[in-house]
Amino acid sequence: MKPLHLIFAAVAFVGGPALSETMATGDLGLVIERASGSVLLVDQSDRAALARxxxxxxxxxxSLVYSPDQRFAFVFGRDGGLTKVDLVERRIAGRVVQAGNAIGGAISDDGALVAVSNYEPGGVRVFDADTLEMVADIPTGSKTIGLVDAPGRRFVFSLWDAGETWIADLSGEAPHITRIEGIGQNPYDALITANGRYYVAGLFGEDGLTALDLWAEMPEPTQVLAGYGRGEEPLPVYKMPHLEGWALTGTEFVLPAVGRHEVLWVDARDFTETARTATHGQPVFAMARPDGRQVWVNFAHPLNDTIQVIDTVTKQVVHELSPGPAVLHMEFTPRGHEVWVSVRDAGKIMIYDTRTFEKRGEIDAESPSGIFFTARAHRTGL
Incomplete structure (x- = not known):
């Protein structure tokens, strides 16, 4: 399929009539409306909702991923649904309920395959991106988490129950599976670096993370931040941190600590701890502005009405915002001049200038959570 950057389409605006106009997809995004089973199509430049x-x-x-041409989104629902959404025609282009309980997915580097990781019945199922026909079923005997795409038509994921990471190579006629044991107790989420080299799994069953060098012939697990909470009583975890929105700032990762009121700084070259920054609450997302100069952090209940901004040079909190009740997600515009924030219980998307911290706009939404701009189509792991 050739890239489709500019096309003519009949478009239906929220609260308005259908009309015909020229449409580009690079400035668009989707917002998950979690309570109503809908997605809101938004325009970055106009700071406006276009369609529901x-x-x-x-x-x-x-969560969702985009096709390389930015026309289609593949939305992964909790009910096992895989839904293909056409951003141009503003409609569902296909939908399959492929499992009983799903936990995210990924799209291959060539855009041909979409993979979904499942809690029930476990395992990973892979679908043709054009037709949504299943092309591979990879049972694991475990809940699967941390599914990401890797270069070479590969998918990498971890097993909650078994403490393993699997690499599924789908470049041939049948999946070739590499199993790596010794990842650690209860991996709960994972990230992959933008160059596709390192896969890092967070651990819920123990303090620490595990890194794999995917450039190695046979990747060996490397323990990262083992025992970072040693000697401290862990706090109740009200919401699991997310690693998908990971922050890489220069030569350091910034990662949320499980059950701690802090973020952890890790040297990206050798995975040693370099610093910690105390935070307002238990971090859920620690996300870097695209230039790496700031990290924006939101928090778990009951302190989830606040965002803190950390300067990556000083590693100090330099600003704090209170957008409203239940801040769930943040998404930077591709060059980082603005950040969009979902405030679930206010029914709003708040938009802030990342330099002045001034609010630039807001959009009404129904219980908004994840925000996904189409620029993600060209980034590994997103």
């Missing part, structure tokens, strides 16, 4: 697309099932814990 309904009928996507249970989106209480949902």
């Amino acid at each position: 697309i309904e009928g996507l099932g249970d989106l209480s814990h949902a």
